[in-house]
Amino acid sequence: MPEITMPRLSDTMEEGTISRWLKQPGDTIQKGDILGEIETDKATMDLEAYEAGVLEQILVPAGETVPIGQPIAIIGTGAGTIAAPASKQVQPTKAVQASASSTLEALPAPAVSAPHESAAAGDGAAAVKASPLARRLAEEHNIDLRQLQGTGPGGRIVRDDIEEVLEQRTAPAAAAQAAPAPVPPPSAPPPEAELVKLSRVQLLIARRLTESKQTIPHFYVSSEVDMTDLLAMRQTLNANLGEDGVKVTVNDLIVKACALALEKFPEVNSSLKEDSFVRYKHINVGMAVDAPTGLVVPVIRDANSKGVRSIARESKALIAKARNNKLAPADLEGGTFSVSNLGMMDASTFIAVINPPQAAILAVAATRKQFVPVDGQPVIRDLMTMTLSTDHRILSGATVARFLQEVKQLLQNPYSVLG
Amino acid sequence: MAQMTYRQALHDTLREELLRNENVFLLGEEIGNFEGSYKITAGLLKEFGPRRVVDTPICENGFVGMATGAAMLGLHPIVEIMTINFIIPAMDEIVNHAAKIYYMFGGQCPIPMVIRTPGGGGQQLAATHSQNLEVWFAHVPGLKVVAPSTPADARGMLRTAVSDPNPVIFLENLALYNVKGEVPDGDYTVPFGQAKVTKEGKDLTVISYSRMAAVALDVAQRMEQENQLSIEVVDLCSLRPLDKTTILNSVKKTNRAIVFEEDWRTYGIGAEIAATVQEEAFDDLDAPVKRVASIEVPLPYSKSLERAALTGAKHLEDAIHSLAPRRRR
Numbered sequence: 001m002p003e004i005t006m007p008r009l010s011d012t013m014e015e016g017t018i019s020r021w022l023k024q025p026g027d028t029i030q031k032g033d034i035l036g037e038i039e040t041d042k043a044t045m046d047l048e049a050y051e052a053g054v055l056e057q058i059l060v061p062a063g064e065t066v067p068i069g070q071p072i073a074i075i076g077t078g079a080g081t082i083a084a085p086a087s088k089q090v091q092p093t094k095a096v097q098a099s100a101s102s103t104l105e106a107l108p109a110p111a112v113s114a115p116h117e118s119a120a121a122g123d124g125a126a127a128v129k130a131s132p133l134a135r136r137l138a139e140e141h142n143i144d145l146r147q148l149q150g151t152g153p154g155g156r157i158v159r160d161d162i163e164e165v166l167e168q169r170t171a172p173a174a175a176a177q178a179a180p181a182p183v184p185p186p187s188a189p190p191p192e193a194e195l196v197k198l199s200r201v202q203l204l205i206a207r208r209l210t211e212s213k214q215t216i217p218h219f220y221v222s223s224e225v226d227m228t229d230l231l232a233m234r235q236t237l238n239a240n241l242g243e244d245g246v247k248v249t250v251n252d253l254i255v256k257a258c259a260l261a262l263e264k265f266p267e268v269n270s271s272l273k274e275d276s277f278v279r280y281k282h283i284n285v286g287m288a289v290d291a292p293t294g295l296v297v298p299v300i301r302d303a304n305s306k307g308v309r310s311i312a313r314e315s316k317a318l319i320a321k322a323r324n325n326k327l328a329p330a331d332l333e334g335g336t337f338s339v340s341n342l343g344m345m346d347a348s349t350f351i352a353v354i355n356p357p358q359a360a361i362l363a364v365a366a367t368r369k370q371f372v373p374v375d376g377q378p379v380i381r382d383l384m385t386m387t388l389s390t391d392h393r394i395l396s397g398a399t400v401a402r403f404l405q406e407v408k409q410l411l412q413n414p415y416s417v418l419g
Numbered sequence: 420m421a422q423m424t425y426r427q428a429l430h431d432t433l434r435e436e437l438l439r440n441e442n443v444f445l446l447g448e449e450i451g452n453f454e455g456s457y458k459i460t461a462g463l464l465k466e467f468g469p470r471r472v473v474d475t476p477i478c479e480n481g482f483v484g485m486a487t488g489a490a491m492l493g494l495h496p497i498v499e500i501m502t503i504n505f506i507i508p509a510m511d512e513i514v515n516h517a518a519k520i521y522y523m524f525g526g527q528c529p530i531p532m533v534i535r536t537p538g539g540g541g542q543q544l545a546a547t548h549s550q551n552l553e554v555w556f557a558h559v560p561g562l563k564v565v566a567p568s569t570p571a572d573a574r575g576m577l578r579t580a581v582s583d584p585n586p587v588i589f590l591e592n593l594a595l596y597n598v599k600g601e602v603p604d605g606d607y608t609v610p611f612g613q614a615k616v617t618k619e620g621k622d623l624t625v626i627s628y629s630r631m632a633a634v635a636l637d638v639a640q641r642m643e644q645e646n647q648l649s650i651e652v653v654d655l656c657s658l659r660p661l662d663k664t665t666i667l668n669s670v671k672k673t674n675r676a677i678v679f680e681e682d683w684r685t686y687g688i689g690a691e692i693a694a695t696v697q698e699e700a701f702d703d704l705d706a707p708v709k710r711v712a713s714i715e716v717p718l719p720y721s722k723s724l725e726r727a728a729l730t731g732a733k734h735l736e737d738a739i740h741s742l743a744p745r746r747r748r
């Protein structure tokens with residue numbers, strides 16, 4: 001009677017959450033059928049059947065998270081079908097209320113200080129990465145390690161993280177004593193507030209962005225680009241396109257321009273690893289996409305050697321996948337530079353947070369019509385502000401300015417990006 | 420209390436021991452007429468004569484064997500091996516004989532022999548003359564291995580070594596000979612098997628010995644000024660017997676440790692300390708024990724390559740920056 005176990009769906013995956021089951025106990029399964037969906041730290045993926053038979057039993061109900069390798073369902077002849085998901089037969093590492101939200105009223109205290117169920121830092125915390133000292137301190141102070149984001153190497157929970165929790169515990173009480181609070185202390189939010197659990201992807205985003213902003217010395221260089229010619233060229237490119245033709249977007253052209261500039265400035269296409277700069281041979285440009293589960297950055301590989309039409313086709317497919325939660329880990333891996341575009345939302349200027357371990361991210365704002373002096377006369381042109389956020393450990397201001405100048409020149413002489 | 424170099428402290432102590440006990444004698448290559456390759460024995464042949472200060476041929480296995488025999492018969496030989504690199508021909512005499520005789524023959528004859536020898540690189544003496552081989556001896560029961568880092572400890576530990584009934588490998592370092600420090604006068608000794616906390620601190624512990632212990636202290640003091648990091652420095656002083664208590668107490672206080680050693684990293688002193696710490700202070704560790712050691716190559720002759728291969732203050736600083744707790748960085 002073959003068991004189906006939680007598959008390893010990405011290199012970094014340690015556990016997965018059953019988002020939903022698409023088959024029910026008793027259903028006949030063909031090889032290749034999609035049994036359900038699994039949410040990993042990177043993406044939501046289909047769980048495919050590798051054997052035909054009857055789905056006899058679901059061992060892990062939707063919403064629960066288990067480590068890879070743990071049996072989650074049983075496919076057999078149909079003789080042993082059990083209708084109800086038997087969640088108690090297995091030990092899920094934690095129960096995640098995937099999309100459900102509960103009101104704060106029901107919760108006694110802030111998340112970090114409430115020991116869940118019986119084991120505070122005990123068995124359930126085994127999958128959590130924490131230093132031995134942090135584990136000991138967590139046990140002594142009744143802190144649930146599963147509720148913490150580690151800031152040590154590889155997300156390890158260290159003493160610093162525990163100390164911060166302990167300080168937060170004492171701080172609100174002290175503040176309340178000092179001033180007879182006109183505002184309720186943060187530990188008691190208004191009852192009408194709602195507690196929405198972070199998905200795994202959101203947790204990952206939160207951790208990575210905090211790490212980026214806290215550990216990378218960001219600096220920013222902006223440049224204003226005249227997009228008039230590029231917009232005209234794009235119109236020509238997209239005119240007379242057949243029914244099934246893929247339109248090239250402004251973003252596609254910016255991705256291509258960045259890729260070409262990266263080819264000329266390999267130091268921007270790099271990372272810092274301990275005492276070395278890693279210069280990447282491939283230029284893989286990530287695009288920030290606003291997906292329902294949160295921000296994702298699918299990657300266009302070797303963007304420098306692809307034509308704009310190929311880039312357009314790929315980016316369209318990636319955005320569609322992102323919107324439907326169908327991005328595979330492979331779609332998200334290997335980025336060496338990122339572009340974030342809020343132009344369509346009319347942002348006049350903004351700066352982005354670096355997507356580690358990359359060295360830079362380009363924030364692209366809206367294109368607006370403005371008067372520009374040409375031969376002493378005001379002329380209306382389409383201007384766009386772009387801002388590059390850069391890791392100062394890897395790059396200096398002059399290099400970044402030259403890189404940005406290259407991007408600008410490519411965009412202002414748009415036919416060069418078609419090459 | 421007098422200010423003197425590490426070299427002077429060794430010289431004066433040897434002279435005092437020759438005066439104190441007529442069973443003490445020195446032997447080694449070029450220690451008499453030439454007054455020692457590093458001038459530790461300057462003037463001693465003239466003062467004590469060729470029965471007490473013996474110039475030997477270039478045959479370490481021969482004269483270390485001779486010293487072992489002399490020790491069996493009640494003398495107190497103090498051998499100088501010109502550098503630790505030349506000790507290799509005498510391994511059999513040291514490991515199979517000197518380290519075993521007291522134990523194997525019912526405690527009938529102790530081996531009160533001291534082998535003084537400098538290690539260390541950085542003098543452009545190339546691969547065969549720049550090694551740190553102390554770990555070979557620290558591995559062997561029956562030997563004692565000590566590695567003082569200051570003139571005061573050199574004096575105090577050399578006196579302890581001469582009175583010890585077991586063979587003692589007394590590790591010096593070429594780059595320490597000119598280092599100056601205060602040295603107490605009189606019957607001053609430093610016991611074996613006791614590490615020293617040379618600087619107290621809260622954020623992390625650097626564990627080291629010999630010259631690197633001096634470098635570590637310097638780095639720790641500087642970083643306290645410049646980076647507000649509170650670094651504790653433990654100078655092992657003895658490699659065998661090893662003072663685990665001082666190491667563990669320090670790690671229990673700071674929760675983070677770096678072992679800083681001039682030898683190669685693999686199977687080194689650092690490996691032993693790291694293993695001890697994880698065995699006996701696991702629940703106090705907030706990060707893995709870090710080892711800072713030299714690059715694993717035969718040491719190059721070229722100055723720039725030699726500098727690149729050897730560990731030093733810069734490597735330790737980088738390690739401290741990467742290991743220090745985030746909230747104190």
